[in-house]
Amino acid sequence: MTGPSDSTGPFDKLVGDARAEFDHAESKPLREAWLGLDLPAIRTDLVQRLRAAGIEEAEIETRHLLTHVLAPATLGQALANPALVSWQRIAHLADLAWARLTRKPLSQVLGSQPFWTLDLQVTGDVLTPRADTETLVEAVLKARPDGALDVLDLGTGSGAILLALLSERPDWRGVGVDLSPAALDVARRNGEACGLTGRAQFAEGRWGGGLADQGFDIVVSNPPYIVSEVMKTLDPEVRDFEPALALDGGAGGLDAYREILADLMRLLRPGGLFACEIGYDQGEAVSALARETGLDGVSVMADLAGQDRVVIGYNS
Ligand code: GLN
Numbered sequence: 288m289t290g291p292s293d294s295t296g297p298f299d300k301l302v303g304d305a306r307a308e309f310d311h312a313e314s315k316p317l318r319e320a321w322l323g324l325d326l327p328a329i330r331t332d333l334v335q336r337l338r339a340a341g342i343e344e345a346e347i348e349t350r351h352l353l354t355h356v357l358a359p360a361t362l363g364q365a366l367a368n369p370a371l372v373s374w375q376r377i378a379h380l381a382d383l384a385w386a387r388l389t390r391k392p393l394s395q396v397l398g399s400q401p402f403w404t405l406d407l408q409v410t411g412d413v414l415t416p417r418a419d420t421e422t423l424v425e426a427v428l429k430a431r432p433d434g435a436l437d438v439l440d441l442g443t444g445s446g447a448i449l450l451a452l453l454s455e456r457p458d459w460r461g462v463g464v465d466l467s468p469a470a471l472d473v474a475r476r477n478g479e480a481c482g483l484t485g486r487a488q489f490a491e492g493r494w495g496g497g498l499a500d501q502g503f504d505i506v507v508s509n510p511p512y513i514v515s516e517v518m519k520t521l522d523p524e525v526r527d528f529e530p531a532l533a534l535d536g537g538a539g540g541l542d543a544y545r546e547i548l549a550d551l552m553r554l555l556r557p558g559g560l561f562a563c564e565i566g567y568d569q570g571e572a573v574s575a576l577a578r579e580t581g582l583d584g585v586s587v588m589a590d591l592a593g594q595d596r597v598v599i600g601y602n603s
Pocket residue numbers: 417419509510511512513525533534535564
């Protein structure tokens with residue numbers, strides 16, 4: 288594989304690509320190892336390196352990384368015409384692969400993560416949206432049809448929950464609150480990318496504390512709920528690269544729920560719905576806190592793996 292030689296079809300963009308130089312010192316060993324290898328050999332080598340670094344889904348992740356650097360060509364097209372793949376693309380792959388080998392989450396390496404029907408930008412300032420959290424989106428959509436409803440997302444992070452809800456309900460409007468200005472930047476960019484800026488606002492604040500006398504029909508949250516002691520046992524991707532602010536729920540894992548619920552009835556309109564994500568073993572504890580707060584019809588819902596994942600309740 289030598290310099291860019293492609294000139295037609297999906298490879299057009301590879302020629303004279305004005306992208307930043309990919310000559311980072313850290314990824315030099317990868318570039319050197321791959322010099323002279325063809326695309327299938329590089330692919331095999333990357334799978335082996337990822338697996339050796341303890342990454343279980345090494346084949347799938349290699350496919351994602353290759354797909355990312357080869358676009359707009361597909362992996363299939365590139366494998367069929369490996370001579371057309373520019374060295375610049377392989378140097379880009381080396382940079383991304385090096386980052387992933389440090390156990391940086393794939394979402395942060397690629398800069399985005401699919402959630403619901405959306406493709407959301409992700410940085411180290413936000414929790415990577417997880418498939419589990421789609422259970423919360425589904426529960427709220429099931430409970431409430433379209434209509435002029437106001438939604439509040441407490442600890443919005445990337446904006447994932449709020450934006451997924453608004454994308455499905457054209458008449459809903461919403462506010463996403465977060466303590467982290469850096470997270471709010473990500474959420475705002477996602478709101479723009481999803482074409483939802485007209486209906487989604489983002490504001491800095493600690494849970495609902497800064498929202499005086501506002502009424503919402505739906506309040507949602509995926510707060511930090513991991514017991515502090517458990518934090519150090521998490522996968523390196525989560526422990527070392529995702530914001531502790533979005534994960535650490537204090538000594539019993541329930542600190543954030545207590546704070547959120549302390550303010551909830553002031554913010555939730557009569558008839559309003561509250562829905563939050565929970566840890567697999569927190570169904571009873573969070574349900575009890577919700578009932579103490581004065582919510583009715585409190586129930587727990589399971590995710591696709593059958594684990595308790597969502598608590599909902601109503602301000603009847
Ligand atoms: N489910 C996430 C995890 O296990 C935790 C999310 C949260 O604390 N809200 O990494």
